[in-house]
Each structure stands twice: as C-alpha cells, then as structure tokens.
Amino acid sequence: xxxxxxxxxxxxxxxxxxxxxxxxxxxxxxxxxxxxxxxxxxxxxxxxxxxxxxxxxxxxxxxxxxxxxxxxxxxxxxxxxxxxxxxxxxxxxxxxxxxxxxxxxxxxxxxxxxxxxxxxxxxxxxxxxxxxxxxxxxxxxxxxxxxxxxxxxxxxxxxxxxxxxxxxxxxxxxxxxxxxxxxxxxxxxxxxxxxxxxxxxxxxxxxxxxxxxxxxxxxxxxxxxxxxxxxxxxxxxxxxxxxxxxxxxxxxxxxxxxxxx
Amino acid sequence: xxxxxxxxxxxxxxxxxxxxxxxxxxxxxxxxxxxxxxxxxxxxxxxxxxxxxxxxxxxxxxxxxxxxxxxxxxxxxxxxxxxxxxxxxxxxxxxxxxxxxxxxxxxxxxxxxxxxxxxxxxxxxxxxxxxxxxxxxxxxxxxxxxxxxxxxxxxxxxxxxxxxxxxxxxxxxxxxxxxxxxxxxxxxxxxxxxxxxxxxxxxxxxxxxxxxxxxxxxxxxxxxxxxxxxxxxxxxxxxxxxxxxxxxxxxxxxxxxxxxxxxxxxxxxxxxxxxxxxxxxxxxxxxxxxxxxxxxxxxxxxxxxxxxxxxxxxxxxxxx
Numbered sequence: 267x268x269x270x271x272x273x274x275x276x277x278x279x280x281x282x283x284x285x286x287x288x289x290x291x292x293x294x295x296x297x298x299x300x301x302x303x304x305x306x307x308x309x310x311x312x313x314x315x316x317x318x319x320x321x322x323x324x325x326x327x328x329x330x331x332x333x334x335x336x337x338x339x340x341x342x343x344x345x346x347x348x349x350x351x352x353x354x355x356x357x358x359x360x361x362x363x364x365x366x367x368x369x370x371x372x373x374x375x376x377x378x379x380x381x382x383x384x385x386x387x388x389x390x391x392x393x394x395x396x397x398x399x400x401x402x403x404x405x406x407x408x409x410x411x412x413x414x415x416x417x418x419x420x421x422x423x424x425x426x427x428x429x430x431x432x433x434x435x436x437x438x439x440x441x442x443x444x445x446x447x448x449x450x451x452x453x454x455x456x457x458x459x460x461x462x463x464x465x466x467x468x469x470x471x472x473x474x475x476x477x478x479x480x481x482x483x484x485x486x487x488x489x490x491x492x493x494x495x496x497x498x499x500x501x502x503x504x505x506x507x508x509x510x511x512x513x514x515x516x517x518x519x520x521x522x523x524x525x526x527x
Numbered sequence: 528x529x530x531x532x533x534x535x536x537x538x539x540x541x542x543x544x545x546x547x548x549x550x551x552x553x554x555x556x557x558x559x560x561x562x563x564x565x566x567x568x569x570x571x572x573x574x575x576x577x578x579x580x581x582x583x584x585x586x587x588x589x590x591x592x593x594x595x596x597x598x599x600x601x602x603x604x605x606x607x608x609x610x611x612x613x614x615x616x617x618x619x620x621x622x623x624x625x626x627x628x629x630x631x632x633x634x635x636x637x638x639x640x641x642x643x644x645x646x647x648x649x650x651x652x653x654x655x656x657x658x659x660x661x662x663x664x665x666x667x668x669x670x671x672x673x674x675x676x677x678x679x680x681x682x683x684x685x686x687x688x689x690x691x692x693x694x695x696x697x698x699x700x701x702x703x704x705x706x707x708x709x710x711x712x713x714x715x716x717x718x719x720x721x722x723x724x725x726x727x728x729x730x731x732x733x734x735x736x737x738x739x740x741x742x743x744x745x746x747x748x749x750x751x752x753x754x755x756x757x758x759x760x761x762x763x764x765x766x767x768x769x770x771x772x773x774x775x776x777x778x779x780x781x782x783x784x785x786x787x788x789x790x791x792x793x794x795x796x797x798x799x800x801x802x803x804x805x806x807x808x809x810x811x812x813x814x815x816x817x818x819x820x821x822x823x824x825x826x827x828x829x830x831x832x833x834x835x836x837x838x839x840x841x842x843x844x845x846x847x
Binding site for chain 1: 688691692694695696697699700702703705706707709710711712713714715716717724728771
C-alpha cells in the first residue's frame with residue numbers, strides 16, 4: 267500500500283459556503299477514511315446537504331479546499347467529480363422516471379462506457395461488447411439489491427421505498443470509491459429501514475466501498491456508522507465514534523436546546 | 528391503366544410524404560422525445576438540408592445524390608449545433624422560443640440571399656435529374672416508384688441507426704438529461720456535450736428529410752415550403768406518435784398524412800353531397816378534434832397504444 271493510498275479518501279479543509287448573506291457552512295473540516303461508514307448528522311438547516319453538494323461539485327466553496335485521494339479538487343464540476351469515483355443519492359429521490367429500473371442502473375454506469383457515437387450507431391464490435399459487459403455487472407447489482415422483479419418497470423411508477431433502493435443501485439452501478447447518501451432512509455417504515463441498513467452495511471463490507479451518509483434516524487446512525495460527525499449552524503461541533511458523540515455536551519445542546527441539564 | 532394511376536397517386540401523395548415526414552419526425556423525436564429539448568426549428572433545419580443539397584448537387588454535378596443527401600445532413604447538423612448552444616442556459620418553453628428564432632432566421636436568410644437559389648429569378652430551387660445505380664431518382668423524369676424506393680431505403684437506414692443510438696449509452700445519457708439533469712450530471716453526463724450531440728444528430732435527420740422533401744417529393748420548392756407550419760406539423764407527429772419512441776415517429780407521420788385523406792373521402796363513401804369549401808372546413812375541425820382526443824386518451828401517443836394492444840393480445844383471451 268502506498269503512502270497516498272493510506273491517507274484519507276476525502277479531506278474537507280476549512281470549507282465555507284455562502285448564499286448571499288447566509289453562511290451555510292463556515293470553516294468545516296472533515297475527513298473520510300478509506301473503508302469507513304461516516305454519518306453526518308445535525309438539526310435541520312445545519313448544512314449537511316450543502317456539504318454533500320460541495321463535495322459533489324454543485325457548489326464551490328468561497329474558502330477552503332477539498333482533497334480527494336490527496337489531490338486538490340475544490341473547483342471541479344459534478345461530472346468531473348463523478349469521474350474521480352464519487353457517486354451519490356439525493357434526499358428527495360432523483361431517479362430518471364421515464365426510464366426502466368434497468369436503464370436507470372445502466373445509466374449509472376455511463377462512465378464505464380465510451381467509444382465513438384458512429385460505432386454506437388451501427389451497434390457493432392466494441393459498442394455491443396461493452397453494453398453486454400456492463401449489463402452483466404448491472405445484473406449483479408440488481409441481484410444484490412433484490413430488485414429482479416422490477417427490472418423493466420419505469421422507475422417513476424415504483425413505490426417510494428423501492429425508488430430509494432433503485433437510486434442506491436444506480437449509484438452502486440458506477441462502482442464508486444466514495445458513496446454519498448443523502449438521507450437514504452427518509453420517509454421509510456421500520457422494515458424498509460432495516461433492509462436499507464443491511465444493504466448499506468453489505469456494500470461497505472462486501473465491496474469495501476467508503477460511505478458518507480446523512481441520516482436523521484439516530485437509532486440507524488448509531489447502529490451502522492463507524493464514525494459520526496455533527497454539524498450545527500454550518501459548523502462542525504463534534505466528530506468521533508457513535509458512543510462518544512452520543513454523550514457529547516455540544517451535540518446534546520444542539521439537539522435538545524441549551525437549557526437541558 | 529386506372530390501377531396504375533391510383534398506384535402513382537398513393538406513392539406521390541401518401542407514401543413518399545409519409546416516409547419523408549417519418550425521417551423528420553425521427554429527428555425531432557431524438558431531440559425532443561429523448562433528450563427533452565423542445566424545438567420549433569424543424570422547418571428551418573429541413574430548409575438547410577434542402578438548400579444545401581441543391582447547392583451541392585448544382586456545384587458538384589458528378590457527386591452521387593446519396594452522398595449529397597448525407598452531406599446536406601451534415602451541414603444541417605452543423606447549423607443545428609450552433610442553434611443548440613443556448614440549450615445549456617435555457618430550458619423548456621424558453622428554448623422553444625430560441626429555436627423559433629432559428630426557424631425565422633434561416634428562412635429569412637434563404638429568402639434574402641440569392642446565392643442559395645443560384646440567383647434564380649423565381650426564388651425557387653429545383654431538383655436536377657440524378658441517378659442512383661442507373662435509375663433516375665430525382666428530377667422531373669424520376670418515377671414515383673423510384674423516388675419511393677429511395678425514400679424508403681433512407682428512412683429504414685435512419686430508423687435503424689436511431690434505434691441503435693437510443694438503446695445504448697447515448698440514448699441513456701439523453702434520457703437522463705431529459706428526466707433529471709442534476710442526477711445526470713453527478714453520474715458523469717456532461718450537459719452541453721450531450722445536448723449538442725442531440726441537436727447535431729437531430730438536425731442531421733431533419734436535414735436529410737429536408738433534402739428528400741425537395742428532391743424526392745416536391746421537385747421544386749420555395750422557402751414557403753419550410754415555414755413554421757412545417758415545424759408544427761412535425762411536432763404534432765412526434766407528440767401524437769409518441770415522445771421518446773422511434774416507432775411513434777412513423778405512426779405520428781402516418782396519422783398526419785392519412786387522416787386528412789381519409790376525411791376527404793368519407794363524404795364520398797357516405798354519399799353526402801357536401802360543397803368542397805365546407806368539406807375542407809369540416810376536415811380541419813375534425814382533424815384538430817382528433818389530435819386533442821388522442822392527446823387526452825393517450826398522452827404517450829400511438830406508440831403506447833400499440834404497446835398496450837400488443838400486451839393485451841399476448842394474453843388474449845385470458846384476462847391475466
């Protein structure tokens with residue numbers, strides 16, 4: 267293992283984001299270690315999704331740096347970030363509703379496919395071969411997530427819980443190094459949450475994918491994450507193992523108000 | 528002899544325009560149905576194809592007409608790329624208005640600059656006689672049959688290529704941009720490149736269709752043949768046939784070409800003596816009514832109806 271490969275996968279260094287007068291993130295520093303599941307928690311409006319959006323290149327910080335595998339990539343666009351090996355899901359499911367589940371997952375694998383459009387036009391040689399090879403991988407993701415039966419269903423017609431699962435599948439299809447999940451269990455019932463927790467743990471365990479996720483359900487967070495970072499009013503107020511963060515005074519203040527005993 | 532005349536009529540008035548409109552509808556469907564970029568510039572891009580083919584074949588008379596059509600498509604694609612650039616910034620209706628500008632600008636250009644018509648005093652462009660494999664396919668001496676076969680071959684090739692494009696990598700990146708551009712970006716789809724490719728390929732089809740329109744169907748044309756009405760006609764075909772469906776492009780074109788003919792013949796069949804002017808009015812009203820009816824009953828178009836029918840027939844006569 268090289269020295270570079272041993273360092274953190276992602277480093278956020280003193281990042282600040284401003285929307286007009288609102289300071290959405292102020293001087294946030296955060297590491298994501300290789301192979302871990304990091305949970306980012308915090309009250310509403312704490313800046314969690316903003317942080318994810320900065321990492322995925324939708325916003326650029328006016329201050330601070332972001333390093334991926336030790337290299338500065340603060341000002342990349344979302345497609346550039348995707349090329350580095352970062353995939354994500356969205357808080358309010360952003361599937362391609364008119365496309366089948368299979369096509370959604372195949373789209374997740376677009377970066378693994380290339381070639382000239384004229385070869386695609388005749389559907390011959392490399393174009394055909396890469397379609398088959400990538401389809402084989404996508405079928406593995408479909409098996410893994412147990413969504414075989416809805417393969418051909420348009421994504422927009424699925425119930426919410428399944429849409430969340432398909433969106434996870436689309437991100438997995440890209441074989442990311444870093445997987446960002448924005449509230450993967452929001453709006454799910456207990457059973458669906460258990461399924462999703464199991465998938466997240468399996469992805470991490472079987473494929474060794476590094477995961478950073480935002481979640482509100484504290485039970486889930488404490489169960490599945492290796493480390494928890496807490497944001498409040500755009501600042502990081504705590505960072506550490508779940509059992510440690512659970513007892514942190516600043517965290518309790520943020521969640522319960524300053525007046526608690 | 529009568530049979531032969533009737534055959535000629537069907538080829539010239541029904542089948543040839545159907546095939547050419549299908550080609551244009553495939554082009555617009557790639558852009559609007561698959562990539563989600565609404566365009567009202569179809570007539571303008573077809574005009575580019577028509578005028579480019581005319582200029583090419585008069586400047587290089589030795590050039591095979593199939594090559595001329597292909598080059599006309601390439602020139603239309605380049606023009607389409609230019610007018611596709613604003614699509615990175617503007618979406619939906621606003622983009623439609625921008626493509627409308629393309630429509631008006633291009634028609635104005637072909638009207639204004641006499642070079643495009645080789646300084647013809649009438650302002651029309653005329654298809655010169657050209658052969659493919661020894662058979663006359665354009666010009667006044669080309670038979671309807673030869674022109675039909677040429678149009679058929681081109682549209683079959685075009686449909687095959689379009690189908691290959693949409694079922695793979697490129698089609699998925701178009702649909703991703705159409706359905707959720709933000710999610711598409713984080714997957715690695717580059718919006719400008721993807722939209723421009725859609726504009727380019729779409730305009731290529733429209734350009735070839737425009738060249739066919741002049742060379743295989745009309746024989747000679749003025750800019751009026753490519754006015755905004757043509758843009759809307761092709762858009763209707765795509766919407767009625769089914770957005771995001773290659774088959775739908777054919778069905779939509781067939782609907783738009785056949786329904787007026789059918790409506791013209793209904794009073795005859797029912798032995799209703801209607802004055803011709805009144806009949807024309809009724810035809811237009813029924814036509815408009817049918818379009819609205821189809822859009823309400825099946826907003827996904829005739830292609831979806833066909834798909835549903837196929838699924839039903841597979842199970843028939845069992846309910847499940």
